[in-house]
Amino acid sequence: MALAKISHHGAVNGVTGSCHELHIDSNNSILIDCGLFQGAETSPSGSHHDQMAIDFPLKAVQALIVTHVHIDHVGRIPYLLAAGFDGPIFCSQATAILLPDVLEDAVKIGFTKNRHLISKFIQHIKAMLVPLDYGQKTSIELKNTQHKLAIKLKPAGHILGSAYVECEILQSETDSKTLAQTQTQRKQKIVFSGDLGAPYAPLLPAPKSPYSCDQLVIESTYGDKIHANRRHRQAHLKKIIERAVKNRGVVLIPAFSIGRTQELLYELENIIALNSRTLLKKGKSIIENPWEEIEIIVDSPLANEFTEKYRQLSDFWDAEAQKRVREGRHPLDFSQLITINEHSTHMDTVQYLQKTARPAIVISASGMCTSGRIVNYLKALLGDERTDILFTGYQAQGTPGRDIQKHGKGGYVFFDDSEPSGRSKRKKYTINANIHTLSGYSAHADQTNLLNFVKRMRHKPKQIRLIHGDDEARQALQGKFKEAYPEIDVMMPAKENIK
Ligand SMILES: [Zn+2]
Structure with a gap:
């Protein structure tokens, strides 16, 4: 037939x-x-x-x-x-x-x-x-x-x-x-x-x-x-964040607004919860806990809207996530989480992070760095060697994400810069940041x-x-x-x- x-x-x-x-x-x-x-x-x-x-x-x-x-x-x-x-x-x-x-x-x-x-x-x-x-x-x-x-x-x-x-x-x-x-x-x-x-x-x-x-x-x-197994990638993610806390740098994570962002928040909440618990057990106070200090910024109105929808649709979550909720945890809504929607707040945050040494994790779209707010963060922070850029998703050929991944530290990437005349011009940005790829969070x-x-x-x-x-x-x-x-x-x- x-x-x-x-x-x-x-x-x-x-x-x-x-x-x-x-x-x-x-x-x-x-x-x-x-x-x-x-x-x-x-x-x-x-x-x-x-x-x-x-x-x-x-x-x-x-x-x-x-x-x-x-x-x-x-x-x-x-x-x-x-x-x-x-x-x-x-x-x-x-x-x-x-x-x-x-x-x-x-x-x-x-x-x-x-x-x-x-x-x-x-x-x-x-x-x-x-x-x-x-x-x-x-x-x-x-x-x-x-x-x-x-x-x-x-x-x-x-x-x-x-x-x-x-x-x-x-x-x-x-x-x-x-x-x-x-x-x-x-x-x-x-x-x-x-x-x-x-x-x-x-x-x-x-x-x-x-x-x-x-x-x-x-x-x-x-x-x-x-893919790396889950425990391995969690350990890798933890190490990158610990480095950011220590050298007071920014971890930039380009991510799809839908799916990847919420998965990362879920994993970050878990890393924070487990490490805070370990420190408390060792008798350290909350003030000495670096995990309480780090800010996790989701800078994307679409991602924030979807995080809210993900919270509402918790009936579709798996058993592990449901269990965490029953334990009184809030996997997608924890105290270190900051959401940015307004464009002016976004621009202020880019400048603020560029000027001040403050450990932060920024999750922003687009996932392949082709457009969107992540581009402004990259332009501002690619040249800073305290910055870590963490790719968690697939980078298609011909995208700036793929170029950053390919060239790595010491390499370069091109982005369009708009001039006062309104025209845009391709500009070369040198990469001094550390580049990491965590394939386990690919969602594929x-x-x-x-x-x-x-x-x-x-x-x-x-x-x-x-x-x-x-x-x-x-x-x-x-x-x-x-x-x-x-x-x-x-x-x-x-x-x-x-x-
Ligand atoms: Zn997909």
Whole structure:
């Protein structure tokens, strides 16, 4: 039996712009995610429009399924609507709560600052959303066909609300050769992984593999890496903070506003709580405790809004996090935490930290240092050798984050500086800060986790399509899958443009 046709409109030779189309027949298809391209994956022409355009026909598209609210999975939704899509948008309950805010932010940056237009757009989006419980089977309405399609969302453990998607196509075929006109039905199951979390990620329960499928479209961001274990990365994080306390420097952590920021807060609260407890046991007073002195600054209105939402959605937290709450702890709301929203306070804080020696941890977006407030901190503090820069997430090729990581201390990075005339000019910044990478906080499954996702399926797929990874990562994972399952067709699809 022929496998279902799948087209990929992004995230094929990199990790951004996720958008995949599952074709049921010539009249019907669905989209899984519709994300923005970032870094080197933006169009070669570099034009702003090309980066986000919908370059495929939408006539057959009956619905959009959103796996999670990261911008590289949802950022092209405003363009999708502008291109004429008006079908339902299926997502998890938590995603339905988070998505309007993410898109509001995206529209403010990319489209318009007109509040009336933005609120009209958001109302429109809210009306299109169809929130589903995890595991709830839902039929999707198709046009002019005998075939049927149902989907199910399962927890992906990546960020709050994240899901992988199980699609079940029921194909009805009339056998015209027999006079009896008998109908045969064929079932096909296709799984789209979205982004998968690591099993020991803070806050969220680990994803469980599907029972079976015919085709699996799976991410491969860390297809060539094995993460440090949790204890090891906690120890590493603690060491970096201790250094900051001692030399009175700033630890800068560029982070996605959604997911990574809240995970880091959760881990920092734990490090502070455990170390304060140890010091108290040794008979030291709270005044002698450096862990009480350090300030943790989250400088991002979007991140702060999401931390608040994460607190409200504690029903979706894992058992460990629930236990801490029962113990009277506040994993995402502790006394050392300072939130900054106003732009003027942000600018004051950058200046203040540059001038005064005060140990602080600053978490700010964007995660790959392409834009946002983190850029101002980097410009001010990259040259200071007391500064530590800590990467916890994936840095795509062509982003300043990747350059800082690659060149390291003694190297350089370019940022745009705006001149009084309003024009911007590329300026070289020397890196005197210490650069660290903590891969364990990536919120993505590593190679072992990705292999286990398939290993733990009762019935293995006939085909695995590797997406959402750089070439090296995809090739490494392809090799591993082929070695373990020679009978499976493991392929690296190319981007398809059907005009
Ligand atoms: Zn993601």
